[in-house]
Amino acid sequence: MDRSLFRITPSGASGLIFAALAFTVLPAIAGSYWMSVLTSAACFTMAASGVAFMYARLGMVSLTQVGLMGIGGWVALRLNYLFDFPFEVNLILAALATMVFGWILALPALRMRGLYLALVTLMAAGGLEILFSTFQFPNGGVGFWGVKIGSTDPFRGPMLAQTPEAFLRYVIGMTTLGFLLIEAHRRTAPGRAWALIRKSEAAAMAAGVNVTLYKTWAFGIAGLLAGASGALLAASLGLLDDGTFRSPESILLFALAVVGGSRYWLGPVIAAFLYRILPALLNTWGVNADLAYVIFGIGLLHALITAPNGIAGQIFEAAQALTTKPRGQK
Amino acid sequence: MNLKKGLMALIAMGVMAIAGQASAAVTCGDTTGQAATGAPIVIGGIYADGAPGDWSSSTDAAAAYFACVNANGGINGRPIDYRVENDQWAPEAAAQAAAKLVNDDKAVALVGNGSFIEMAVNAKTYKDAGIMVMASACAISECFESSNIVSTNEGPLPSDLGAALYAQENLGAKNIACIGLNIPDNGVWSCQAVIDMMTKRGGTGSMALLNPGAPDVNSALLEAVASGADTILMNLPAGLAIAVLKAAQEQNLRDSYNWIAPTPLYDLSVPAAIGDYWDGKVYVQAELAPVSVNGPDAQNWLAVMDAYGKKDDPRDTFSQGGYLSAQFFTKAALAMDPKDLDDRAKVTAAIKGISGYKSDLMCGPYYVGDADFHMPNHAGYIVKITKGGFEVVQTCTEYDSDYFARHIEVEKKLGLR
Amino acid sequence: MTRPSLINWALYIALMAATMLWLAWGKPLNVAGMFITAGLAVGSLYALGGIGMVVLFRASGVLNFSSGAAGAAGAMTAWQVTQWGVWPPLAWAACILVALILTLAYGRFVAPLLAYRETVVKAVATLGFALILLGLVSFSWPDDPRSLGLPTDSIGLTLLSLKVTGTRVLAFLASVLICIGIYAFLGRTQIGLQMRAVANDRDLSALLGIPILKVETIAWAIAGLLAGFTGLMFANLIRLEPVVITFMVIPSIAAALSGRLDNLGLVLLGGLSMGVIESMLTLSPTLKGVRPIAPFVIAALVLLYNQRSSRLLFAGRS
DSSP states (O other), rough: OOOOOOOOOOOHHHHHHHHHHHHHHHHHHHOOOHHHHHHHHHHHHHHHHHHHHHHHHHHOOOOOOOHHHHHHHHHHHHHHHHHOOOOOHHHHHHHHHHHHHHHHHHHHHOOOOOOHHHHHHHHHHHHHHHHHHHOEEOOOOOSTTTTOOOOOOOOOOOOTSSSHOOOOOOOOHHHHHHHHHHHHTTSSSHHHHHHHHOHHHHHHHHTTTTTHHHHHHHHHHHHHHHHHHHHHHHHHHOOOOOGGGOHHHHHHHHHHHHHHHHTTTTHHHHHHHHIIIIHHHHHTTTTTTTTTHHHHHHHHHHHHTOOOHHHHHHHHHHHHHHSSSSOOOO | OOOHHHHHHHHHHHHHHHHHHTTOOOOOOOSSOOEEEEEEEEEEEEEEEEEEEEEEEEHHHHHHHHHHHHHTTBTTBBBBEEEEETTTTTHHHOOOHHIIIIIIIIIIISSEEEEEEHHHHHHOOOOHHHHHHSSEEOOGGGGSSSTTTEEOOOHHHHHHHHHHHHHHHHSSOOEEEEEEEEEEEIHHHHHHHHHHHHHHOOOEEEEEESSSOOOOOOOOOHHHHHHTTSSEEEESSSHHHHHHHHHHTTTTOOHHHHHHHEEGOTTTTHHHHHHGGGGGTTTEEEOOOOOOGOOOHHHHHHHHHHHHSSSSSBBBBHHHHHHHHHHHHHHHHTOOOOOGGOOOHHHHHHHOOOOOBTTTTSOOBBBHHHHHHHOOOOOEEEEEEEETTEEEEEEEEEEOOOHHHHHHHHHHHHOOO | OOOOOOOHHHHHHHHHHHHHHHHHSSSHHHHHHHHHHHHHHHHHHHHHHHHHHHHHHHHOOOOTTTHHHHHHHHHHHHHHHHHTTTOOOHHHHHHHHHHEEEEHHIIIGGGGTTTSSOOHHHHHHHHHHHHHHHHHHHHHHOOOOOOOGGGTTTEEEETTTTTEEEHHHHHHHHHHHHHHHHHHHHSSSSSHHHHHHHHHHHEEEEEEETTHHHHHHHHHHHHHHHHHHHHHHHHHHOOHHHHHHHHTTHHHOOOOOOOOOOHHHHHHHHHHHHHHHHHHGGTTTTTTGGGGGGHHHHHHHHHHHTTTOOOOOOOOOO
């Protein structure tokens, strides 16, 4: 079988086609309201891809992804008011800074597994929530925290994308790049190391895999994606509010990544759909958005008990069953 | 529920006692008594309902007034299609709400907005779209420092200043602890103004900030007490301020401090909700005229709410603010050529042209004008919470602060002073 | 599951005491006392939540994220029942009963479906249940300022010229007594013994003829009762708001972690000290803003300290 980096699988092809369609069609047909909803959904798709990848490739549960987004957003806002860098520079620096934070978070993870690791990340999310709500997000002030009393100064978005349509395309493009980054890792040395670590850390160590390095690396990538999505969210709104980054949101995003199906590219897309688009749909239909939680909860229990690959898994399995010719009873 | 039962009883009493004839004689728009049947005019409104509170009183009142207008000839025969969206106290939802109303629904103006976040997120959207927002329950600085937003309420800064000045001049306050929400353009902005004012007048002040997502009022109260203050200013939405008073009652702190609050605590249901313990002990700044002032517009407000609002819509300052914004918009729209009502630019120009509108609910005249800042209402009342009601202890007063210098300048230019 | 060494206990207590002393240094005794009593009440709630979590985790391997949501459902029901004018003690009973029924229902019907999955999957599944409850509760009772009074609010004792309400005393005593009670229950009774056996090795216990289902059901029942009681206290002392009560599980987890999801005494000590330090941080001008971070920082430090000598070794059950 072809194992090269640029091999295109059916799933990958469908993902690229989906991204291309989203890029061209969505901004053209969506109204202003849906454009705004889709933009935040696209941001959260990128963040969800990080948490889904950690769960699918390493079995690690991270309950702090939305908190990490907050860090990315914070850094992007801070840099925006500190220097005259173009947005792209702020975006990259925010992503890198969050990656470093992901590495710090990985330190306890090197000694913990499973539930304890999940709980450590939850404590981190709880701590970040308090930091954001105490120090708030920079709004053009001076000093380290960059918060001034009163009205917010303007935020410079990307030069390439000054209209909502262009910005949606920009976010979709960035999110696609994020997916490609994960896939590129999966197909090269880190991916093989992760696969081995997931099977058995003992085996991985015995095979000479640097477990510490590759686990830290995984946290770094999840942080990178969260940071970039946080910076994009900041650009879409021009400001951030701590309410977006509370610890329950991190828990929810992880839960939805499981519901969506963490092993497939479609999983994070479904997660973001459920997270941001479903409540907007309920709102449009006049249904109380609180009921979205009930749907999330049922979806999560369903996914954990009967559909370990999530909704995306069910879709791809159904597609496979349709395309492969039946070969009689198993 | 207690709050609402008490409220309804009070409304019933109030309406019977002071406006027996008013419910029969509601005036809105042209007061023709004929339902409007023409092509609807789309008007939007954004409110905030989510943790930590429901801030929809102003859009409720605007909706009631517009319903009344529609039943009374509309805007020269055209009904108002009033569409409201909830920003859920979340910036993303706030941006989506504005995108929908301004760009998708093509509203010609927004009326009655009340929020802690919406104006900060959307001020630029409004400016770019050239739409005017006649807000009514503004809580943040952006609302008063943007070109396309004007509000009938004062916001926390003047309201806090008013309450604090009253305490400083009449209650002997020397050290004020301001309990506010930790939001830079809301709690911190207004608490800082109070501290600056106190420092200027030889006193001191401090702030105890609450996390809006998970407010722990008890800790904030303890922090205020530990600051050594003699006066506690509850710069909070009504629900949280009531929680502070409840925590203070548990500790029996009533007589050790002066208790003051900005306008959110002026809600007819509050005296019943906090109970007799606080009789005569809490001073509240009211941004618009208290019910007992009882001018014709105040009576009409209650009558409109009674006839066209929901029973459990609050009867508070923000309800008055929503009513006023809707009334002023209606007045400006009625003066326009009906053909121009679908043209956002012309509606915006008409709103910006508003000057010298008067109501007995407001201390000064209402105006908009073409400026990067708007705060037509910056004088108010002080009321004292008594058993089952409020007692006015100070009528319309302007507050001594440099903040209002540029507003006074504009008012002089418009010939309103 | 080794007994924590005495040194660790002493070290923890000494560190906490030193922190409190540092924070209270130079403050009048009654001001410091005010923050300590307020902190003890909040800490009791963290501890109660943590104790319920640990009892259940030890017996069934489930870390229950839904205890807060069950408590929220109970507290909102109690509020509703008092609004109908029912005799208040019935409302409080309703709170505990609702939390008990919800928790038992999950433990009896849903949890067994995941009995042999990893602990983290079991924990995440309870999150699903928590979301369902939260959605239904928020839907049934839209945002509104509400409060839930208890008769203990108006009685109180005065300590050091400081008024302490009965509810705070109640919360504190309950956390201590419940902790002792459960400790005695696990140590002295047949069921307690079986619970410890199941906690040690579920499969082996089953082979020995221990009625796993019964033992687990009792553990879920204890968790449910505690969830209901904690929810009621939280609604009275902090805030009657479904989202806030639901996610109080996060600091409760911090308390449970400080006892390594195992030792009830440490959970109690951890919860109480988290509450007190959180409250006393208000006295520090630089740290007062971040005071709610205390439980997370303490839990993270305890975790790191406990893990200091461990290395990732060959997999077992983690």
